[in-house]
Amino acid sequence: xxxxxxxxxxxxxxxxxxxxxxxxxxxxxxxxxxxxxxxxxxxxxxxxxxxxxxxxxxxxxxxxxxxxxxxxxxxxxxxxxxxxxxxxxxxxxxxxxxxxxxxxxxxxxxxxxxxxx
Amino acid sequence: xxxxxxxxxxxxxxxxxxxxxxxxxxxxxxxxxxxxxxxxxxxxxxxxxxxxxxxxxxxxxxxxxxxxxxxxxxxxxxxxxxxxxxxxxxxxxxxxxxxxxxxxxxxxxxx
Numbered sequence: 611x612x613x614x615x616x617x618x619x620x621x622x623x624x625x626x627x628x629x630x631x632x633x634x635x636x637x638x639x640x641x642x643x644x645x646x647x648x649x650x651x652x653x654x655x656x657x658x659x660x661x662x663x664x665x666x667x668x669x670x671x672x673x674x675x676x677x678x679x680x681x682x683x684x685x686x687x688x689x690x691x692x693x694x695x696x697x698x699x700x701x702x703x704x705x706x707x708x709x710x711x712x713x714x715x716x717x718x719x720x721x722x723x724x725x726x727x
Numbered sequence: 728x729x730x731x732x733x734x735x736x737x738x739x740x741x742x743x744x745x746x747x748x749x750x751x752x753x754x755x756x757x758x759x760x761x762x763x764x765x766x767x768x769x770x771x772x773x774x775x776x777x778x779x780x781x782x783x784x785x786x787x788x789x790x791x792x793x794x795x796x797x798x799x800x801x802x803x804x805x806x807x808x809x810x811x812x813x814x815x816x817x818x819x820x821x822x823x824x825x826x827x828x829x830x831x832x833x834x835x836x837x838x
Contacts, residue, residue, distance in 0.1 A: 652828040
């Protein structure tokens, strides 16, 4: 089974702190994603990465950055945490299929609950 | 742009009741459609998917049929159980790997 592991399930940080959320996948997937989940808004894509050192902005990248130095690891960075970044953060990964088969599955981690006070 | 609309709920049903969660989409091209489920305190798990028109996805008693003419992918189950209580997300994916999710529908099943 594919395993996507998010290192921190629950975090409480202060406004202005730099926050790192780590994600590791064990299936050699090329694609990795960071979403945030908020009630009534569903999941919104923050950043994604197609390969090592490559990244693309999603729908809500402001206030976030990412790092992908190794294929299995994708980190989300909040440069200066703010209270409106209190949310559930979900990491995901998927395999690249030649021709970009739209049916290939995206696998999710269990989520990281971040509270910024 | 591409989008997914689904009933937000919360939906509350008695055990063994019939479940329908409506999902409609707007997309250019030919998307694949998915239902994901999120149990309390967990991440999202793929429940079922359909990759082309008239395909039916099914899993754990849940079914959904890809209806291109009505741009819909409604989730159904004939007899729900307490263990089905969760949040259900409809999603679409085009030929690039970007997935667009609906807002989620919270389901509570009471004994």
